[in-house]
Amino acid sequence: MEPMAVMRGVSRSFRGQLAVDAVDLSLYPGEIVALLGPNGAGKSTLLDMLLGLRDPQAGSVRVFGMPPTVRRARGRMGAMLQDTTGPPGLTVAETVRLTQHLYPRPAPVSELLDIAGLSDKADRRVGELSGGERQRLSLALALTGSPELLVLDEPTAALDVAGRRGLLRSIRELAVDDRAIVLATHDLREAQEIADRVVVLHHGRKIADGDTAEVVGQVGVRRVHLRTDLDVLRIANHPGVQSVSITPDGRVELLARDPEGLLAGLFADGHHVTDLTVADADLESAFVALTEDGAAA
Template identity: 40%
Template sequence: MNQDTCIARLEGVHKRYGAVTALDGIDLTIHRGELLALLGPNGAGKTTSISLLLGLHRADSGTVSLFGRDPQDIDARRRIGVMLQSANLPPTLKVKELLRLTASYYPQPRSVAECAGLAGITDLLDRRYVALSGGQQRRVQFAMALAGHPELLFLDEPTVGMDITSRQALWASIRQLVASGASVVLTTHYLEEAEALADRVCVIAKGRVVSEGTVDALRAHVAVRRIRCITATPADTVAAWPEVDTVSLQQGRLNIATTQAEAVVRRLLAVDADLSELEVQRAGLAEAFTEITRDSEAADAAQEAA
């Protein structure tokens, strides 16, 4: 991607907390108009990376920039919106009061009505924050993050506590913001969320980026395809084919794992012309993430043993 579109960067950044290395020379770029998903196991360095970009902490070494400035520069900070995992908000204020208070920090804020509409909380404006469910509170926090018309929005586990309907509504709002030119950095443990939203995915492990690319590029790390179908061909027969890795029978359907899906499908159709409900699926992002992190751990172990 063109470096001219880069609006935030970590370059060769190290960060330690006592004896713990949180970031180990990480390189990370965020570009205008993209949704970047940061994935990684707990303790990988995702939250520390965001904290540095927000100016909440300082790097021990390396370069951290936000819109070409120091992340603690007030002009840079006014161009971002933030929704962290936890938020300590005045519990007795009404939702509309929280939104007005947040908007007052910005020179040209969105209206309360626009923030509420984007976050799907118009019906909550007169409710006190303390009286809301966890999912409703997360939607209010999202509305507050939008108040300053951010060019770059940081969303740290944004849909925790939300039901499926609320989560999908928030996804639609996030897509709308990206389509309008905003950039979004998303951290999430819901891999289907990253799969649904991300233009680019960075997998972080032990304070370094171990893989990055589009969702499709990361899924390509896993060569196995999954075939499901209803067939009269016995599972034992299919399991004996050299192209097949594993076979199971579940609820009347054969489930086949193979790296040679086309060859297996041809054989299935050749032996059973009445085969039905045929599905062929590539690996999901969850499988790719598991394989990438496992490979990274194996490489680290081999390096330590050498």
């Protein structure tokens, strides 16, 4: 299957600080790709270059075989960015109709508002919308041209639980065979729930790319909960321990590459261990392990 978008060795700096560092990324029809990374990892900058809003200082970007700045390429993309908004004096329906004029074959207003969950807000002025409602309007505007490549930057920000669930359900339904969706998110549960593929950025570099099982397997850690009389700092210094924290109920929670070796050492040294559970890592565990500076290097 041919990719819809291909980024090869793209880099971008701001005031001498490297924001994106030689990243390769391909996006294919029918897949949802979650772009993960800590604040400042380069997610938004990478999406800006994909959309042609910023030029890479090194490397290349091709969307549908063309530079993303070409009008034919832009007409086949849709974007929901963090700071997207509409004219505050227009109604929701008027704002969507205004955006329709930018596309040769726009989707119907009623269909767009239904997907975004705004059918009952069609006559409300944009300036009167809540933060979550503005997010949903941004999705409707991003879908106006029936894009084949949909880019979403923190799409569920400012949404309550019900709004988040509704928007994620809409995004899943949009991932048809001929459309690729890439979304940047800080919500790891969201990524695990919706994405076919996960890409992790750290300090501007791509450090993981695959489905959830592949990314978790790359880390090779397991999650351990226990109670023990051993000082937490000494546990943290044990070989293979990636992170240690204390849960609200007072148990020690840690990620370890060799939990069996750690436990054998505790028992051999006569330490008390109770309330023990050892489980496979999830995406959150893998993300923590990957984005700790030493692990990422």
